[in-house]
Amino acid sequence: xxxxxxxxxxxxxxxxxxxxxxxxxxxxxxxxxxxxxxxxxxxxxxxxxxxxxxxxxxxxxxxxxxxxxxxxxxxxxxxxxxxxxxxxxxxxxxxxxxxxxxxxxxxxxxxxxxxxxxxxxxxxxxxxxxxxxxxxxxxxxxxxxxxxxxxxxxxxxxxxxxxxxxxxxxxxxxxxxxxxxxxxxxxxxxxxxxxxxxxxxxxxxxxxxxxxxxxxxxxxxxxxxxxxxxxxxxxxxx
Amino acid sequence: xxxxxxxxxxxxxxxxxxxxxxxxxxxxxxxxxxxxxxxxxxxxxxxxxxxxxxxxxxxxxxxxxxxxxxxxxxxxxxxxxxxxxxxxxxxxxxxxxxxxxxxxxxxxxxxxxxxxxxxxxxxxxxxxxxxxxxxxxxxxxxxxxxxxxxxxxxxxxxxxxxxxxxxxxxxxxxxxxxxxxxxxxxxxxxxxxxxxxxxxxxxxxxxxxxxxxxxxxxxxxxxx
Numbered sequence: 001x002x003x004x005x006x007x008x009x010x011x012x013x014x015x016x017x018x019x020x021x022x023x024x025x026x027x028x029x030x031x032x033x034x035x036x037x038x039x040x041x042x043x044x045x046x047x048x049x050x051x052x053x054x055x056x057x058x059x060x061x062x063x064x065x066x067x068x069x070x071x072x073x074x075x076x077x078x079x080x081x082x083x084x085x086x087x088x089x090x091x092x093x094x095x096x097x098x099x100x101x102x103x104x105x106x107x108x109x110x111x112x113x114x115x116x117x118x119x120x121x122x123x124x125x126x127x128x129x130x131x132x133x134x135x136x137x138x139x140x141x142x143x144x145x146x147x148x149x150x151x152x153x154x155x156x157x158x159x160x161x162x163x164x165x166x167x168x169x170x171x172x173x174x175x176x177x178x179x180x181x182x183x184x185x186x187x188x189x190x191x192x193x194x195x196x197x198x199x200x201x202x203x204x205x206x207x208x209x210x211x212x213x214x215x216x217x218x219x220x221x222x223x224x225x226x227x228x229x230x231x232x233x234x235x236x237x238x
Numbered sequence: 239x240x241x242x243x244x245x246x247x248x249x250x251x252x253x254x255x256x257x258x259x260x261x262x263x264x265x266x267x268x269x270x271x272x273x274x275x276x277x278x279x280x281x282x283x284x285x286x287x288x289x290x291x292x293x294x295x296x297x298x299x300x301x302x303x304x305x306x307x308x309x310x311x312x313x314x315x316x317x318x319x320x321x322x323x324x325x326x327x328x329x330x331x332x333x334x335x336x337x338x339x340x341x342x343x344x345x346x347x348x349x350x351x352x353x354x355x356x357x358x359x360x361x362x363x364x365x366x367x368x369x370x371x372x373x374x375x376x377x378x379x380x381x382x383x384x385x386x387x388x389x390x391x392x393x394x395x396x397x398x399x400x401x402x403x404x405x406x407x408x409x410x411x412x413x414x415x416x417x418x419x420x421x422x423x424x425x426x427x428x429x430x431x432x433x434x435x436x437x438x439x440x441x442x443x444x445x446x447x448x449x450x451x452x453x454x455x456x457x458x459x460x461x462x
Contacts, residue, residue, distance in 0.1 A: 069455070124405075124409035125406075125410060127405075128402075128406045128409060131405060132393070132396070132402060132406065135398055135402055136395070141395075144458050144461065145392045145458075147458070148388075148459065151451070152388070152451070155447055155451050159440070159443065160412060162440060163414075163440055164413075164416075166420075166440065167416050170420060
Protein backbone atom coordinates (compact mmCIF):
# COMPACT_ATOMS: atom_id res chain seq x y z
CA UNK A 1 0.00 0.00 0.00
CA UNK A 2 2.71 2.44 1.03
CA UNK A 3 4.72 1.41 -2.02
CA UNK A 4 1.79 2.23 -4.26
CA UNK A 5 1.49 5.69 -2.76
CA UNK A 6 5.22 6.25 -3.12
CA UNK A 7 5.06 5.10 -6.74
CA UNK A 8 2.53 7.81 -7.46
CA UNK A 9 4.78 10.46 -5.96
CA UNK A 10 6.98 10.96 -8.95
CA UNK A 11 9.58 13.69 -8.20
CA UNK A 12 8.55 15.41 -11.44
CA UNK A 13 4.93 15.44 -10.28
CA UNK A 14 5.89 17.01 -6.94
CA UNK A 15 8.09 19.55 -8.69
CA UNK A 16 5.45 20.58 -11.23
CA UNK A 17 2.75 20.73 -8.54
CA UNK A 18 4.95 22.99 -6.40
CA UNK A 19 5.83 25.22 -9.34
CA UNK A 20 2.18 25.38 -10.35
CA UNK A 21 1.36 26.56 -6.82
CA UNK A 22 3.96 29.31 -7.07
CA UNK A 23 2.67 30.31 -10.51
CA UNK A 24 -0.93 30.45 -9.27
CA UNK A 25 0.12 32.62 -6.32
CA UNK A 26 1.97 35.00 -8.64
CA UNK A 27 -0.88 35.13 -11.16
CA UNK A 28 -3.81 35.66 -8.80
CA UNK A 29 -2.33 37.36 -5.75
CA UNK A 30 1.07 38.86 -6.37
CA UNK A 31 0.79 40.56 -9.76
CA UNK A 32 -1.41 43.70 -9.94
CA UNK A 33 -4.37 43.86 -12.31
CA UNK A 34 -3.41 45.29 -15.67
CA UNK A 35 -5.03 48.71 -16.08
CA UNK A 36 -5.94 48.65 -19.79
CA UNK A 37 -7.44 45.19 -20.09
CA UNK A 38 -8.47 44.47 -16.52
CA UNK A 39 -8.70 41.03 -14.94
CA UNK A 40 -9.06 39.27 -18.30
CA UNK A 41 -5.38 39.97 -18.96
CA UNK A 42 -4.51 37.28 -16.41
CA UNK A 43 -5.56 34.69 -19.03
CA UNK A 44 -2.30 35.54 -20.77
CA UNK A 45 -0.37 33.85 -17.95
CA UNK A 46 -2.05 30.57 -18.92
CA UNK A 47 -2.37 31.14 -22.63
CA UNK A 48 1.31 31.76 -23.35
CA UNK A 49 2.61 28.74 -21.36
CA UNK A 50 0.12 26.29 -22.92
CA UNK A 51 0.91 27.72 -26.37
CA UNK A 52 4.56 27.08 -25.62
CA UNK A 53 3.69 23.56 -24.46
CA UNK A 54 1.82 22.80 -27.67
CA UNK A 55 4.76 24.06 -29.73
CA UNK A 56 7.07 21.92 -27.68
CA UNK A 57 4.78 18.97 -28.35
CA UNK A 58 4.83 19.53 -32.11
CA UNK A 59 8.59 19.91 -32.03
CA UNK A 60 9.06 16.64 -30.13
CA UNK A 61 6.59 14.78 -32.40
CA UNK A 62 8.46 15.93 -35.51
CA UNK A 63 11.87 15.19 -34.06
CA UNK A 64 11.00 11.75 -32.73
CA UNK A 65 9.06 10.85 -35.91
CA UNK A 66 12.17 11.63 -37.89
CA UNK A 67 14.28 9.60 -35.47
CA UNK A 68 11.82 6.70 -35.71
CA UNK A 69 12.04 6.60 -39.51
CA UNK A 70 15.79 6.68 -39.23
CA UNK A 71 16.46 4.30 -36.31
CA UNK A 72 13.22 2.26 -36.25
CA UNK A 73 13.36 1.88 -32.47
CA UNK A 74 10.16 1.69 -30.42
CA UNK A 75 11.15 4.38 -27.95
CA UNK A 76 10.96 7.12 -30.59
CA UNK A 77 7.45 6.05 -31.55
CA UNK A 78 6.37 6.04 -27.91
CA UNK A 79 7.83 9.50 -27.41
CA UNK A 80 6.08 10.75 -30.57
CA UNK A 81 2.63 9.50 -29.57
CA UNK A 82 3.02 10.68 -25.97
CA UNK A 83 4.01 14.19 -26.94
CA UNK A 84 1.38 14.33 -29.70
CA UNK A 85 -1.38 13.58 -27.20
CA UNK A 86 -0.13 16.06 -24.62
CA UNK A 87 0.61 18.61 -27.36
CA UNK A 88 -2.93 18.39 -28.74
CA UNK A 89 -4.40 18.86 -25.26
CA UNK A 90 -2.18 21.90 -24.72
CA UNK A 91 -3.09 23.14 -28.19
CA UNK A 92 -6.79 22.85 -27.40
CA UNK A 93 -6.28 24.80 -24.16
CA UNK A 94 -4.31 27.41 -26.09
CA UNK A 95 -7.10 27.89 -28.65
CA UNK A 96 -9.83 28.07 -25.99
CA UNK A 97 -7.99 30.41 -23.61
CA UNK A 98 -7.00 32.61 -26.56
CA UNK A 99 -10.59 32.95 -27.71
CA UNK A 100 -11.84 33.75 -24.22
CA UNK A 101 -9.19 36.47 -23.97
CA UNK A 102 -9.75 37.84 -27.50
CA UNK A 103 -13.50 38.37 -27.16
CA UNK A 104 -13.32 41.18 -24.55
CA UNK A 105 -9.98 42.59 -25.73
CA UNK A 106 -10.22 42.39 -29.54
CA UNK A 107 -14.06 42.32 -29.65
CA UNK A 108 -13.95 39.12 -31.74
CA UNK A 109 -13.56 35.46 -30.79
CA UNK A 110 -11.42 34.68 -33.78
CA UNK A 111 -9.55 36.54 -36.51
CA UNK A 112 -7.41 35.70 -39.53
CA UNK A 113 -4.19 36.75 -37.83
CA UNK A 114 -1.17 34.70 -38.97
CA UNK A 115 -0.28 33.08 -35.64
CA UNK A 116 -3.91 32.09 -35.02
CA UNK A 117 -4.34 30.56 -38.47
CA UNK A 118 -1.06 28.66 -38.18
CA UNK A 119 -1.91 27.35 -34.71
CA UNK A 120 -5.35 26.18 -35.84
CA UNK A 121 -4.11 24.36 -38.95
CA UNK A 122 -1.30 22.68 -37.00
CA UNK A 123 -3.83 21.64 -34.37
CA UNK A 124 -5.87 19.94 -37.11
CA UNK A 125 -2.79 18.19 -38.53
CA UNK A 126 -1.91 16.69 -35.13
CA UNK A 127 -5.51 15.73 -34.43
CA UNK A 128 -5.38 13.88 -37.76
CA UNK A 129 -2.12 12.28 -36.62
CA UNK A 130 -3.83 10.90 -33.50
CA UNK A 131 -6.94 9.82 -35.43
CA UNK A 132 -4.78 7.98 -37.94
CA UNK A 133 -3.13 6.09 -35.09
CA UNK A 134 -6.52 5.27 -33.64
CA UNK A 135 -7.91 3.96 -36.94
CA UNK A 136 -4.89 1.96 -38.07
CA UNK A 137 -4.29 -1.59 -36.80
CA UNK A 138 -1.35 -1.69 -34.35
CA UNK A 139 2.07 -2.76 -35.49
CA UNK A 140 5.24 -1.56 -37.13
CA UNK A 141 3.37 -0.27 -40.17
CA UNK A 142 1.21 2.05 -38.08
CA UNK A 143 4.29 3.44 -36.38
CA UNK A 144 6.00 4.05 -39.70
CA UNK A 145 3.02 5.76 -41.31
CA UNK A 146 2.33 7.87 -38.22
CA UNK A 147 5.97 8.97 -38.25
CA UNK A 148 5.51 10.06 -41.87
CA UNK A 149 2.60 12.30 -40.83
CA UNK A 150 4.81 13.73 -38.09
CA UNK A 151 7.54 14.58 -40.60
CA UNK A 152 5.05 16.00 -43.13
CA UNK A 153 3.64 18.25 -40.41
CA UNK A 154 7.12 19.58 -39.73
CA UNK A 155 7.72 20.25 -43.43
CA UNK A 156 4.38 22.03 -43.69
CA UNK A 157 4.79 24.27 -40.63
CA UNK A 158 6.99 27.02 -42.16
CA UNK A 159 4.91 27.00 -45.36
CA UNK A 160 1.68 27.38 -43.37
CA UNK A 161 3.15 30.22 -41.36
CA UNK A 162 4.40 32.00 -44.48
CA UNK A 163 1.04 31.59 -46.22
CA UNK A 164 -0.93 32.71 -43.15
CA UNK A 165 1.31 35.76 -42.92
CA UNK A 166 0.74 36.72 -46.55
CA UNK A 167 -2.96 36.08 -46.08
CA UNK A 168 -3.27 38.37 -43.08
CA UNK A 169 -1.42 41.11 -44.97
CA UNK A 170 -3.95 40.85 -47.79
CA UNK A 171 -6.89 40.69 -45.36
CA UNK A 172 -5.95 42.78 -42.33
CA UNK A 173 -7.49 41.17 -39.24
CA UNK A 174 -10.35 42.98 -37.56
CA UNK A 175 -8.99 43.90 -34.17
CA UNK A 176 -11.08 46.75 -32.83
CA UNK A 177 -11.57 46.00 -29.15
CA UNK A 178 -11.17 48.51 -26.35
CA UNK A 179 -7.54 47.69 -25.59
CA UNK A 180 -6.27 46.28 -28.87
CA UNK A 181 -3.22 48.50 -29.27
CA UNK A 182 -2.59 49.60 -25.70
CA UNK A 183 0.84 48.84 -24.30
CA UNK A 184 0.90 46.73 -21.19
CA UNK A 185 1.19 48.82 -18.06
CA UNK A 186 2.81 46.03 -16.08
CA UNK A 187 6.40 46.24 -17.26
CA UNK A 188 8.78 43.71 -15.79
CA UNK A 189 6.17 42.15 -13.44
CA UNK A 190 4.54 40.59 -16.47
CA UNK A 191 7.81 38.99 -17.50
CA UNK A 192 8.37 37.48 -14.03
CA UNK A 193 4.91 35.91 -13.82
CA UNK A 194 5.04 34.69 -17.39
CA UNK A 195 8.41 33.05 -16.83
CA UNK A 196 7.30 31.33 -13.63
CA UNK A 197 4.11 30.09 -15.24
CA UNK A 198 5.94 28.88 -18.35
CA UNK A 199 8.44 26.94 -16.24
CA UNK A 200 5.59 25.35 -14.26
CA UNK A 201 3.72 24.32 -17.42
CA UNK A 202 6.92 22.99 -18.99
CA UNK A 203 7.44 20.65 -16.04
CA UNK A 204 3.77 19.61 -16.21
CA UNK A 205 4.28 18.90 -19.91
CA UNK A 206 7.35 16.77 -19.23
CA UNK A 207 5.57 14.90 -16.45
CA UNK A 208 2.53 14.15 -18.63
CA UNK A 209 4.64 13.02 -21.58
CA UNK A 210 6.72 10.82 -19.32
CA UNK A 211 3.61 9.23 -17.81
CA UNK A 212 2.04 8.63 -21.21
CA UNK A 213 5.31 7.15 -22.42
CA UNK A 214 5.34 4.69 -19.53
CA UNK A 215 1.71 3.67 -20.19
CA UNK A 216 2.54 3.12 -23.84
CA UNK A 217 5.49 0.96 -22.85
CA UNK A 218 3.31 -1.10 -20.48
CA UNK A 219 0.82 -1.62 -23.32
CA UNK A 220 3.61 -2.91 -25.56
CA UNK A 221 4.95 -5.14 -22.80
CA UNK A 222 1.47 -6.55 -22.27
CA UNK A 223 1.17 -7.46 -25.94
CA UNK A 224 4.58 -9.14 -25.77
CA UNK A 225 3.61 -11.09 -22.64
CA UNK A 226 0.34 -12.27 -24.17
CA UNK A 227 2.21 -13.45 -27.24
CA UNK A 228 4.78 -15.26 -25.07
CA UNK A 229 2.03 -16.93 -23.03
CA UNK A 230 0.12 -18.10 -26.09
CA UNK A 231 3.26 -19.51 -27.74
CA UNK A 232 4.29 -21.35 -24.57
CA UNK A 233 0.74 -22.70 -24.19
CA UNK A 234 0.89 -23.99 -27.75
CA UNK A 235 4.27 -25.62 -27.30
CA UNK A 236 3.07 -27.07 -23.96
CA UNK A 237 0.08 -28.67 -25.70
CA UNK A 238 2.30 -30.37 -28.24
CA UNK B 239 18.02 9.29 -65.72
CA UNK B 240 16.27 8.37 -68.94
CA UNK B 241 15.41 5.01 -67.42
CA UNK B 242 13.73 6.63 -64.41
CA UNK B 243 11.59 8.85 -66.60
CA UNK B 244 10.57 5.84 -68.65
CA UNK B 245 9.49 3.99 -65.50
CA UNK B 246 7.51 6.97 -64.19
CA UNK B 247 5.82 7.33 -67.56
CA UNK B 248 5.10 3.59 -67.72
CA UNK B 249 3.24 3.72 -64.39
CA UNK B 250 1.49 6.95 -65.33
CA UNK B 251 0.49 5.54 -68.71
CA UNK B 252 -0.87 2.37 -67.11
CA UNK B 253 -3.18 4.50 -64.94
CA UNK B 254 -4.09 6.67 -67.89
CA UNK B 255 -4.99 3.67 -70.04
CA UNK B 256 -7.14 2.26 -67.25
CA UNK B 257 -8.78 5.65 -66.85
CA UNK B 258 -9.51 6.03 -70.58
CA UNK B 259 -11.28 2.67 -70.41
CA UNK B 260 -13.41 3.11 -67.30
CA UNK B 261 -13.30 6.92 -66.72
CA UNK B 262 -13.62 6.28 -62.99
CA UNK B 263 -11.55 9.06 -61.47
CA UNK B 264 -12.08 11.96 -63.89
CA UNK B 265 -15.85 11.57 -63.82
CA UNK B 266 -15.84 11.35 -60.02
CA UNK B 267 -13.64 14.44 -59.60
CA UNK B 268 -15.39 16.56 -62.23
CA UNK B 269 -18.86 15.51 -61.08
CA UNK B 270 -18.12 16.23 -57.44
CA UNK B 271 -16.53 19.62 -58.16
CA UNK B 272 -19.38 20.66 -60.47
CA UNK B 273 -21.93 19.78 -57.81
CA UNK B 274 -20.07 21.89 -55.25
CA UNK B 275 -20.15 24.82 -57.67
CA UNK B 276 -23.85 24.37 -58.41
CA UNK B 277 -24.76 24.04 -54.73
CA UNK B 278 -22.91 27.26 -53.96
CA UNK B 279 -24.77 29.16 -56.65
CA UNK B 280 -27.90 28.39 -54.60
CA UNK B 281 -26.27 28.86 -51.21
CA UNK B 282 -25.03 32.33 -52.10
CA UNK B 283 -27.09 34.97 -53.83
CA UNK B 284 -24.73 35.74 -56.70
CA UNK B 285 -24.32 39.12 -58.35
CA UNK B 286 -21.38 40.68 -60.15
CA UNK B 287 -19.91 42.08 -56.95
CA UNK B 288 -19.86 38.98 -54.77
CA UNK B 289 -19.11 36.54 -57.60
CA UNK B 290 -15.61 38.01 -57.72
CA UNK B 291 -15.42 37.88 -53.94
CA UNK B 292 -16.57 34.31 -53.30
CA UNK B 293 -16.01 32.67 -56.70
CA UNK B 294 -12.30 31.83 -56.36
CA UNK B 295 -12.84 30.32 -52.91
CA UNK B 296 -15.75 28.19 -54.06
CA UNK B 297 -13.84 26.97 -57.11
CA UNK B 298 -10.79 25.82 -55.18
CA UNK B 299 -12.70 24.42 -52.24
CA UNK B 300 -14.71 22.38 -54.74
CA UNK B 301 -11.61 21.12 -56.52
CA UNK B 302 -9.89 20.31 -53.21
CA UNK B 303 -12.88 18.26 -51.97
CA UNK B 304 -13.22 16.56 -55.33
CA UNK B 305 -9.48 15.88 -55.39
CA UNK B 306 -9.83 13.91 -52.14
CA UNK B 307 -12.40 11.66 -53.81
CA UNK B 308 -10.19 11.21 -56.85
CA UNK B 309 -7.11 10.24 -54.86
CA UNK B 310 -9.15 7.80 -52.82
CA UNK B 311 -10.36 6.12 -55.99
CA UNK B 312 -6.94 5.95 -57.62
CA UNK B 313 -5.38 3.90 -54.83
CA UNK B 314 -8.48 1.90 -54.02
CA UNK B 315 -8.31 0.48 -57.56
CA UNK B 316 -4.77 -0.77 -56.94
CA UNK B 317 -5.80 -2.45 -53.71
CA UNK B 318 -9.04 -3.95 -55.02
CA UNK B 319 -7.18 -5.53 -57.91
CA UNK B 320 -4.24 -6.53 -55.66
CA UNK B 321 -2.03 -4.79 -58.21
CA UNK B 322 -0.22 -2.78 -55.54
CA UNK B 323 1.69 -5.95 -54.58
CA UNK B 324 2.63 -6.42 -58.23
CA UNK B 325 3.95 -2.85 -58.36
CA UNK B 326 5.93 -3.47 -55.19
CA UNK B 327 7.42 -6.67 -56.66
CA UNK B 328 8.70 -4.80 -59.69
CA UNK B 329 12.46 -4.20 -59.51
CA UNK B 330 12.14 -0.42 -59.37
CA UNK B 331 12.73 1.98 -56.53
CA UNK B 332 9.79 3.21 -54.49
CA UNK B 333 10.20 6.88 -55.32
CA UNK B 334 9.57 6.08 -58.99
CA UNK B 335 6.32 4.28 -58.05
CA UNK B 336 5.31 7.39 -56.13
CA UNK B 337 6.16 9.75 -58.99
CA UNK B 338 4.34 7.53 -61.49
CA UNK B 339 1.19 7.37 -59.37
CA UNK B 340 1.38 11.11 -58.70
CA UNK B 341 1.72 11.76 -62.44
CA UNK B 342 -1.45 9.76 -63.09
CA UNK B 343 -3.38 11.60 -60.38
CA UNK B 344 -2.09 14.94 -61.64
CA UNK B 345 -3.36 14.19 -65.14
CA UNK B 346 -6.79 13.07 -63.88
CA UNK B 347 -7.39 16.17 -61.79
CA UNK B 348 -6.04 18.39 -64.55
CA UNK B 349 -8.43 16.85 -67.09
CA UNK B 350 -11.31 17.22 -64.62
CA UNK B 351 -10.46 20.92 -64.33
CA UNK B 352 -10.73 21.34 -68.10
CA UNK B 353 -14.40 20.50 -67.56
CA UNK B 354 -14.88 22.29 -64.23
CA UNK B 355 -13.24 25.67 -64.87
CA UNK B 356 -15.31 26.62 -67.97
CA UNK B 357 -18.49 25.71 -66.09
CA UNK B 358 -17.26 27.86 -63.21
CA UNK B 359 -16.76 30.74 -65.69
CA UNK B 360 -20.35 30.33 -66.86
CA UNK B 361 -21.99 29.96 -63.45
CA UNK B 362 -20.08 32.81 -61.81
CA UNK B 363 -19.83 34.95 -64.96
CA UNK B 364 -16.09 35.51 -64.54
CA UNK B 365 -13.31 35.70 -67.13
CA UNK B 366 -10.98 32.76 -66.53
CA UNK B 367 -9.49 31.95 -69.93
CA UNK B 368 -6.15 33.53 -69.23
CA UNK B 369 -2.59 32.31 -68.89
CA UNK B 370 -2.68 33.17 -65.20
CA UNK B 371 -5.45 30.62 -64.69
CA UNK B 372 -3.39 27.95 -66.43
CA UNK B 373 -0.38 28.64 -64.21
CA UNK B 374 -2.48 28.66 -61.02
CA UNK B 375 -4.33 25.48 -61.97
CA UNK B 376 -1.15 23.60 -62.89
CA UNK B 377 0.72 24.61 -59.73
CA UNK B 378 -2.22 23.84 -57.46
CA UNK B 379 -2.97 20.50 -59.10
CA UNK B 380 0.67 19.52 -58.87
CA UNK B 381 0.68 20.18 -55.11
CA UNK B 382 -2.67 18.44 -54.61
CA UNK B 383 -1.48 15.29 -56.34
CA UNK B 384 1.91 15.36 -54.58
CA UNK B 385 0.27 15.39 -51.13
CA UNK B 386 -2.84 13.42 -52.15
CA UNK B 387 -0.89 10.51 -53.62
CA UNK B 388 1.23 10.18 -50.48
CA UNK B 389 -1.73 10.28 -48.09
CA UNK B 390 -3.92 8.08 -50.29
CA UNK B 391 -1.22 5.41 -50.27
CA UNK B 392 -1.12 5.70 -46.47
CA UNK B 393 -4.83 5.67 -45.75
CA UNK B 394 -5.73 2.98 -48.26
CA UNK B 395 -5.35 0.29 -45.59
CA UNK B 396 -7.14 2.20 -42.86
CA UNK B 397 -10.58 1.03 -41.76
CA UNK B 398 -12.24 4.33 -42.57
CA UNK B 399 -10.18 5.57 -45.50
CA UNK B 400 -12.95 7.84 -46.81
CA UNK B 401 -12.75 9.71 -43.49
CA UNK B 402 -9.01 9.55 -43.01
CA UNK B 403 -7.83 10.97 -46.32
CA UNK B 404 -9.62 14.36 -46.12
CA UNK B 405 -8.60 14.74 -42.46
CA UNK B 406 -4.96 14.36 -43.44
CA UNK B 407 -5.06 16.04 -46.83
CA UNK B 408 -7.05 19.23 -46.22
CA UNK B 409 -5.06 20.78 -43.34
CA UNK B 410 -1.74 20.02 -45.04
CA UNK B 411 -2.76 21.65 -48.34
CA UNK B 412 -4.25 24.74 -46.69
CA UNK B 413 -1.31 27.00 -47.66
CA UNK B 414 -1.61 25.87 -51.28
CA UNK B 415 -5.35 26.46 -51.16
CA UNK B 416 -4.75 30.00 -49.88
CA UNK B 417 -2.28 30.58 -52.74
CA UNK B 418 -4.76 29.30 -55.33
CA UNK B 419 -7.68 31.33 -53.98
CA UNK B 420 -5.69 34.54 -53.59
CA UNK B 421 -4.08 34.42 -57.03
CA UNK B 422 -7.38 33.51 -58.71
CA UNK B 423 -8.96 36.39 -56.88
CA UNK B 424 -6.25 38.74 -58.20
CA UNK B 425 -6.86 37.37 -61.66
CA UNK B 426 -10.65 37.85 -61.72
CA UNK B 427 -10.11 41.38 -60.47
CA UNK B 428 -7.90 42.02 -63.49
CA UNK B 429 -4.62 42.51 -61.65
CA UNK B 430 -1.22 41.71 -63.14
CA UNK B 431 1.22 38.87 -62.62
CA UNK B 432 3.31 40.90 -60.19
CA UNK B 433 0.36 41.13 -57.76
CA UNK B 434 0.09 37.38 -57.51
CA UNK B 435 3.84 36.68 -57.76
CA UNK B 436 4.27 36.03 -54.03
CA UNK B 437 1.41 33.54 -54.01
CA UNK B 438 2.68 31.74 -57.09
CA UNK B 439 6.14 31.53 -55.52
CA UNK B 440 4.55 30.06 -52.42
CA UNK B 441 2.77 27.47 -54.57
CA UNK B 442 6.04 26.58 -56.32
CA UNK B 443 7.81 26.22 -52.95
CA UNK B 444 4.99 24.02 -51.65
CA UNK B 445 5.08 21.80 -54.75
CA UNK B 446 8.86 21.38 -54.74
CA UNK B 447 8.98 20.70 -50.99
CA UNK B 448 6.24 18.07 -51.08
CA UNK B 449 7.33 16.31 -54.26
CA UNK B 450 10.88 15.93 -52.95
CA UNK B 451 9.92 14.96 -49.38
CA UNK B 452 7.16 12.58 -50.51
CA UNK B 453 9.34 10.82 -53.08
CA UNK B 454 12.01 10.42 -50.43
CA UNK B 455 9.62 9.22 -47.73
CA UNK B 456 7.49 6.92 -49.91
CA UNK B 457 9.80 3.93 -49.38
CA UNK B 458 8.57 3.84 -45.77
CA UNK B 459 4.96 3.41 -46.90
CA UNK B 460 5.46 0.50 -49.26
CA UNK B 461 7.81 -1.38 -46.97
CA UNK B 462 6.85 -4.96 -46.23
